[in-house]
Amino acid sequence: MLRIGIEFVPDKPIEKLVKWTKLAEDAGFDNVWITDHYNNRNVWAALTAIALQTDRIMLGPGVTNPFHISPALTASAAVTINELSNGRAVIGIGAGDKITLSGLGIKWDRPVSTVVESIEYMRTLTEGSKFKLDGKVYKVKGAKLAIVKREPVLDADGNPVMKDGKPVKRGPKIPIYAGAQGPMMLKNTAMVADGILINASHPKDFEIAMTKIKEGVDAAGRDISEVDVTAYASFSIGSTREEALKGDAKIVVAFIVAGSPDVVLERHGLDMEACNKVKELLGKGDFGGLPGAVTDEMVDAFAVVGDKDQCIGRIEELKKSGVTQFVVGSPIGPDKSDAIKQIGKDIIPYFKGD
């Protein structure tokens, strides 16, 4: 069954994120993902507040990065949130943004190896085991968390799994998702991660991403069902498409157009002149001119926008292309609270079979 998640950005006070997450939990969402940028409110502080005031929803950073915070600290934070939330923590980790990190004086070398090794690092620590690595990026002599409660691992018949005459013990599993777009990142993280968060909204992008993810799982001898393929999509719902387009939907799309390489713009058959106009307006900070410059084709290439039937149609197409979790990302709707309630009434029951 399709999982449904939601993304919030802590550029708003944390009380608002808690209020929206509680609404999302009541509406039937499975996951909440909090974005991580150092210039916003801190992601782990936001997750702490959310963990304490919710009961069921899975929660995690979507995504933090191993360049601005050590995987050892991320593992410790995730174990703490897992304890506070009674086993609901997940970790989302990606390469981070090169320009932002270099502004902080942080070197951004080997992004793929860093993310892949960090997953191995965090997995070992969150399971309560000792981590040592002489890797391409990390040279870890010996790291272990003191706070993980390890229980004996049982086999399918309920008997303890033994190694060297001793029962194997492990802490609670915290799923680790990788944020990935590029071919190398998709393939290499698919070899090790429990899920892949793909910043895209159109089935064409997922057809291409799935090929790389399948290459990765095949190379690692895994089954594709072990990876939660997640569409981390820009989304806006309204009672009509016109209403859904009110608010920030076109502004979000404009940023995606401006940040996309030409090969992606061409893949969606977009008019390059119109795309250049959007880039020019953004460059000048002319936000007033953007709604007129962002075309319907751009909206449909980079976002899921519409009334309930249009949104369901697009999510169905993504599901057919291999997506197993759909994350409702910014702006969600012209009014976030109303949009969350509408998704709970009109979209989630459709996919959960109520």
Ligand code: F42
């Ligand atoms: N970034 C944030 O800073 N905060 C967020 O909250 C956030 C959320 C988010 C959610 C979903 C998602 O998919 C991404 C998100 N991001 C967020 C962005 C994320 O942090 C990364 O910036 C983004 O995913 C990176 O894009 P990418 O996966 O395409 O990887 C980059 C590094 C890339 O260019 N990859 C290419 C590729 O083919 O995969 C090139 C790889 C490369 O550089 N290779 C080198 C080489 O020599 O070949 C390095 C080799 C090595 O060993 O690493």
